[in-house]
Amino acid sequence: MHPLWSISELSAVLGVEAEGGSGAPITGVSIDTRSLEPGDLFVALIDQRDGHDFVSAAFKAGAAAALVRESYARQPGDGALFRVPDTLAALEALGVAARKRLSPDARIVGVTGSVGKTGTKEMLRACLSRLGPTHASEKSYNNHWGVPLTLARMPRETKFGVFEIGMNHADEIRPLTKMVRPHAAIITTVEAVHLEHFPSVEAIADAKAEIFEGLPEGGAAIIKFENPHAGRLRATAERLGAKPITFGLDVPADVQGLQLTASDGGSDMTVVVGGGSIPVHVAMPGRHIAENALAVAAALHAVGADVRQGLDALASLAPPAGRGARSVLRIGAGEGLLIDESYNANPASMKAALAALAAVPRAKYSRRIAVLGDMLELGSDAQALHTGLKSAVDEADVDLVFACGPHMKGLYDALPAAKKGGYASTSQSIGTALADSLRAGDVVMVKASNGIRLGSVVAALKMQFGQQDEPAA
Incomplete structure (x- = not known):
């Protein structure tokens, strides 16, 4: 070395x-x-x-x-x-040089999307690490300094690189993907996020599609089949000379997931990719996680990796902190379950997290509690998008909701009295009310945009009640 x-x-x-x-x-x-x-x-x-x-x-x-x-x-x-x-420009130069010195046989994957970037990046890291020296973004280092920093840290011996690339304005992904120069680029999905900075969801799709500008001729543009903007993304990819590859569950996509069975212990499905069928177990629960695993399978195939061997890693991969990580709380003589989704939130990921909460069997944890904080950067539609989560709360059969932030107050006010656990404008206040109400047999899911600081509530619960990370299924 x-x-x-x-x-x-x-x-x-x-x-x-x-x-x-x-x-x-x-x-x-x-x-x-x-x-x-x-x-x-x-x-x-x-x-x-x-x-x-x-x-x-x-x-x-x-x-x-x-x-x-x-x-x-x-x-x-x-x-x-x-x-x-300029130190940032110098860091960018180091990143470009690190990318340039890799072996011609090295393969790079870029990941963006409105939801699921970091989880997909971590799945790719785990899968590719089984196949050769792999370098990937730490945490959510996906912005104007995080991407060049990750590049500059990349060892010359790297065989596989995985780079998360984010944005909240147009023209932010374009320079980053041209530094990364991926061989395959994933857009996990396009949803109504960052609306404060965009005139429409279509404009968000166009900004996400900037990631395809870094691909070589014939590079893989990996797109969710069922997203309403898939056609728009395909057209951009084709215009740029990339090869669109779609993924999806029970749809005629290029990479398919069939016979999905999902539970709180994860998902099982048959992945159809490259003309073959592979049985896959994904330890992280949630239909949205299974969909992103198909994007991972598409990327593995696109870069010539051993798909079957790589996907085996998903059977034991636990969710990252702040994105579904689970801990057992010691409450009195019994226990509760804490699901930490505190790092980020938008309407799509909120609904997915509530669905994952609903998958926790009541036979083990009988009372469902959702701690929901404001979703940021939603612009003029923010109030309606928050209040509109009521149907997802109802579908998840949540017993108590604790709400935090001015926008989430609208959802809280729309709930029946029996579901109202407490409301506060700050994370500290809501954390106190939540801790006082917990009892053995509770499952608590905490989710908000990172700026609401509900991560401090998660940390306080772990400290007060002790915690033991729940092993992956």
Whole structure:
């Protein structure tokens, strides 16, 4: 294994020589001193905070070098500095260079979509890791700095790369996909999210389709068959010279899922791909998860990977934190189940999470509680979209709803009195009311946009009641 970057490689990519330092090789790339590892290159980005304020702390934590603006004043204890006009542009250059140095046999997959990006990316990571050295985005590093950072961290030995690419405005995916240059690009679905920044859902579909601009001629454009905008996405892919590949459950898609049986323990189905049929178990519950597993199968086939061997990984893959992770709570002499969906939310993912809550058998957890916070960036339709969740709450047969945020107040007011667990404008207040009402035999699902901070409610419940991660089925 080679070091991630040598000082001479960095100098060649950045067009500047290192100032000072020992010349030690770079073993990682970091933008945050709290997670920096010894040997990392620290990149002083200017975003919500100015990373230049933390350069000295980075060297104290063991950074091998730092990427800084030309105007940065060296401090006592600083090591090797690469001075550049713009640190984000320099990080992008590193990302492009990392992508370029991969073997011609390496294969890259890009993932975007209104719902399910991170879960699909994690499924791909698990599947491809069984087949060769795999590099993938951490957390939801999918924006203007997250994508180049992930690229810059990519080892030259990588055989498979998986990159999540997000957006909340038009023209944000375009430059990122051209850095990533995927061989296959997935759009999980197109839904009414980020409406605050778009005139229509069709415009959202066009923005998502920007991911196809990074594909080579004949690259795979993977599209959900049943999405209302599938035709629009196909037309864009074909115009760009990509090959549309559709996926779906019980539909005449290119990659099909047949005979789906779904339960709280996951899903079983037959995946028809590349002329063959593969029995697949997906440990993560939810019809939407099974659909995204078909997108994964399509991507595996498109990049020439062993589909059957790769999909075996889904039988034991647990949901990521904030996106369906499950924990057992110790409540009195009994237990409850906590489903953490607190990282993000929109109308489509809210309905999917409520459906997953409904799949938890009452024989094990008899009372269903939904803790629902505001869905952000929905524009002028926000109030109606929140209140419109009442039918999904009813279909899930939820016993109690705790609501948080001004928009979710509309849904709360529309519920019958028997279903009203409590309402608060802040996450802290709703967490207190929820904890006081819990009893053994409860299953609690927490979901909201990340800005509502319901993740703090999840953390508080785990601390108060203790927790044990529920094993995958």
